[in-house]
Amino acid sequence: MKTLTSIALAALLAASPAHAANNDPVVLVHGFLGFGTDTFAATGFKYWGGFNDIAAHMRGSGRPVYSAAVGPVSSNWDRAVELYYQIKGGCADYGARHAALHAAAGHIQKPSGKCWAADPANNPNNYPLALYPQWDAQHPLHLVSHSQGGQTIRTLVQLLENGSPNGAGSEGDGALFSGGKTGWIKSATTISTPHNGTTLRDVVVDFVPMVSELAGGIVQLAGLGGSSGDGYKFRLEQYGLAQGPAESIRDYVARTRGAPFWQLSNHDAAQWDLGPDGAAQLNSWVKASPNVYYFSIGSRATEQGSWCCNNTDRVIAPFQNSAYQYPRNDMIFFLKNAAGEWVVPSVLQRGMGSYRAADWYANDGVVNTNSMRAPAGQAQQPFSGTPVKGSWNYLGYYDHFDHFDVIGWDAPPSMVYPIYDKLLNILSEL
Amino acid sequence: MRLVLAIAALAAFLLAMLGPAQPPAAQPALSAPPAPTAVLPAGASTQAPVAAAAPPRRDARSTTQAPPDISQLLAVESSVRSARQRGAGENETYQLRASRLTAAQLESLLAMELAESNWTRRVAELRAHCGGSESCGARLRAEDQPRWRSYADAALRH
16 A cells, blocks of 8 residues: 555656756747747737647746747748847847858848847846846756747757857857857757758749738738738848838838848748758758757648548549648648649649658648658657657657647647647656 | 638748749650559549659659649539538539539549548448547458548657
C-alpha cells in the first residue's frame, strides 16, 4: 500500500508544473505573413490560435509565454535580428556587411522604427517594451516557432553563439554579431517549418505583390477597416519602406510596389528563404548548436491518390493517380488548389502533390511534410522520450492537420491545445 | 464566417505574394517517363489527368503535361457541386456532365461516386459502432483498412 501511495505521489508530482525541471519563458515566433498580438486585437484574432489562444493556454502552466512579431515578408537574417532586439531590448542593427550586400535594394543597417525599450522606467521615446530584457545564459529561453519562424529561430541561435558568419567584426559592433552567447537558448522547437524549403514557392510562380487589395482585405475582413492603416504591418523599415502611421495598407503597397525589395532577384526576403534553393543556402551556414535541444513537429493534410474513398476533395481531383498526393476534404479550402497533382483551376501546372520527387508530395497545403523534419544533413532522430541535445528530435507529424490547424486557426481547442501540452511537458523537463 | 473570410483573404494574399498571375508555359511535347500506376476505373478517358506523369525536379511550369480537357472536367465538377448545393437532383447533374464530358469520363465519375457513397455509409456505420480510432479499422476487410486511416481521427504519426 505504501508503495502504491508513493507511486501515485510521484506521478502527481511529475505532472505538476511546480516540479518541472525548469520554468523558463517561452517565446512564440510566427511564420511568413504572420503578425503580432496587436494587429487584430480588436477582433481577438491571433496568429497563435485564431480565436483560440495558445499563448494564454500555455501560460496556464505558470510559465511566462511571449508572442514576438517580426517582419512578415523579411528574410530570416532580418527576422532573427529583429527577434533578438525585440526580446533583449535596443535598436535593431542588421549588420554592416549584410546591409552593404543589399544596399542596392535599399537595405539600411540601423533604421529608425525598430527599437524596443529594455527599461520601462527609462523609455523617453515610448518604444515598445522588450519581451524579456534579463535574457542571458542565466535566464535562458525556449523558442517555439511556426512555419518560417523555425528558420528564423535557427538563424538566431547561430548568430547568438557564433556571431557573424563572415568573420569577427565584418558586421560591425552590433550585439548580436559578437557571438559567444551560448546557453541563452535552452530549446528550439519548429512546427511545420520548411527546413529544406517548400515547393509551394515553385508551383505558384512569381512574386507579384498585389498586397494593396489583399492585405487591405485582411484588415477589413478582420473587422478593423481596410483603410485605417491600423492593421497589418509589413515592418520593412530596414528597407526604407516604413508605413506611415495614417497610411493605409493599400496606399502603402501602391507606393512601394516598385521597390527592389519586392523583386524576385532580391534574396534578402522571405520569398527566397522559403524556396528549396534559398533554404539550402540558409542551411549551408545555419547549423545545429551542440548546446541547444531541437524539436520538430510536422503536419500533413493530403492523401495518396485513389480511384475513390480516400477522403479527398473530388471536385478538385475527381480522377487521381496513386503515385501522387491530393488535398483532404478537411484541408482549409483556399490551400487545396496548389496542394494536389495540379494547381487548379486557373493555372495548369504541377501542384505540390506531384512536383519535384515522391518524398516531397505529402504536404499540409503550404509546406512539404518531409521538409518539416530537420534541415538536410543535420543529425536527427525520432523523439524517444529522452531528448538529444544538438540534434533534431522529431516528434512526428500531425496527420489530418493543415498548415493553419497546427496553430488553431480553424480548429477546436481539443484539436490544437494537446499539441502544445505535449510540447510543454517535454520542455519542462529540460 | 468572419474568420473564414479573413483566412481566405490571408491565403489569397499568401498566394499572391508567392505567386502567380502569368499564363502557363506552352505545352511541351510529352517526354516524361512511363506514368506511375493509375487508379482510374476501367473505361475512363485516357485524356484524364492520370495519364500524365512529370519527371521529378523540373520546373513545375515547363513540365506541365495536363491534358487540355482537365480544365473542362474541373469546371464541370465545380458546376456540379454548385448545383447540388442549391438542391439540384441527379438528373440535372447528369445533364450537366453529359453535355460537356466524354461518355467514358461520365461513366467513371458515376462509378467513383457510387463507390464513395457506399464507402461513406460504411464509415458512418463503423463510427457508430466503435468511434473514430484507427483500431476500429480492424473490423474491416483487410483491403479496406488502409482506406479507413484517412477517415479515422487525426493522429500524431512518425
